[in-house]
Amino acid sequence: MDTQTDTQKDFGPADDHGDDFIRLDGVEKVFDVRKKTGFMRSERRQVRAVDSISFAVARGEMVGYIGPNGAGKSTTIKMLTGILTPSGGRLRVAGIDPSRERTRLAHRIGVVFGQRTTLWWDLPLIDSYRLMHRMYRIPDARYAENLDRCVELLELAELLDVPVRQLSLGQRMRGDIAAALLHDPEVLYLDEPTIGLDVISKAKVREFLRHLNAEQGTTVLLTTHDLTDIEQLCRRVMVIDHGRLMYDGPLTGLHEIGESERTLVVDLERELPPIEVESARVVKVEGPRQWLAFPAAQSAAPLVARIAAAYPLVDLSVREPDIEAVISRMYAEKATS
């Protein structure tokens, strides 16, 4: 726990009060869950969906927010939009208390829920955009400009006159992202924006988000199950589980926290018994090819030198740890401790 608090201080801009765009201090959300235990009898139980979370996001940052199902990600996003009131703690977005001034905040944020749509199901896509134009009172010139940009970058030109119900999931998602951006929000919350998309659609969405963050300077907070999203988009990642923030820092730091291992794959001249070498162990043997695991923090060079000195080495490659494995190990550790 100590190490985690430390990393939070080192990497998060938590100390930089002036520039925080989003700021949470000890935010909690407790739900009363009623469970029927019999006729006319129910048991009340409190569920801590978010348990004293603190973090800050600076303007222009792109942050990944990850965790397993039910970890509290969506609850956090809902508090950040103002549709859920925190049970405790302090929360500010652009200096606004979201649940108190939801409507005022709404003009400054954009939200995309991957599993829901803000678009008008039975009408052509363009109708939903015209509605956004009115709803957010976007000046005409600004609306035209933003729409053009989104249409170009998200490749929507041919879809504008298609009823939303006829769009594929990937097309609909791009349509939803455009709808969230027409009013120039300063921050975009994305809740699972790539869920269910094929590889090409995912790549398009990621490319667009990268562009949005770099060119427009839009702050992006992204929850996802797909760690490739994070690897490709976010320098900073926050990991949440059971309502608690377990890690806040750069993606690379996760490996150290998770005590992850890298894998050295060596091809020998012929089939040999498992290699015996200091600070690495063989995890798999397949003919002349052997897989050795060694701590991620350790350099591969001396290890390779030692093996080359003692064994007939033909070829080798180093594999970086699987981030997914790192995180699942983190969760497992947390659950047992």
Next chain:
Amino acid sequence: MGTWRLYTAVAAGAFRRYATYRVATAAGVFTNTVFGLILAYTYIALWDERPGLGGYDQSQAVTYVWLGQGLLAAVAVMGGGFEDELIERIRTGDIAIDLYRPADLQMWWLAADVGRSAFQLLGRGVVPMAFGGLVFHLALPADAGTWLAFLVAVVLGLLVSFAIRYLVALLAFWFMDGAGVQQLAVLAGLFFSGMTLPLNVFPGALGELARALPWSALLQAPADVLLGERTGFALWRTYAFQAAWAVGLLAVGRMVQSAATRRVVVQGG
């Protein structure tokens, strides 16, 4: 000004949306016409036995039938309005999207329902009414003033209809399955709007009660205006009755809405 443009856009969208359901509209027109025929012959038999029942002569009674069929879809007595969608959004949690938007929930759905009923008044109302006019002798007014007075009563009736259905839909925030309450509301609406029989024909306390309940603003009130039963002061009293229910129920709807959103906002739903 900006607010009006938004809700106008919502209403226009809803109108266009219902206009895309062409098969459903055609099927609806067919059903309304068939039902109109069945009811018209039933009423003719009834008024043959009891001329002047409820103060209507036979052609007024038949006119009432076709008017009812013409308004049925617009006032959504049998469901099919915005409420199905709102209940579904509450059940699935999509309501979250509606809540973070900078728009008022009640106004939004009212605008959507105005668009829908405007379409259904034209798409589902005109043809059955015209068909009835061709097959039967209808007691329709000749002067434009009565038609105008009738339209005002229809608009007020639509407002009351919306207000009732909005309340019913909001109950889904408490009962996760809103279907039961909705069915109950449909049953009550079918009878108390006068869709089965004009409320005028019911004697005694039941009749008094039926005529005092909000549902009588949906069909009975506009019908009486069109049939020339409400003129002068009586016309204004009818309007006042409809408007009072509309304002009252919309106000209750607002209170329930704020309780419901508070519940969601605090409880998570």
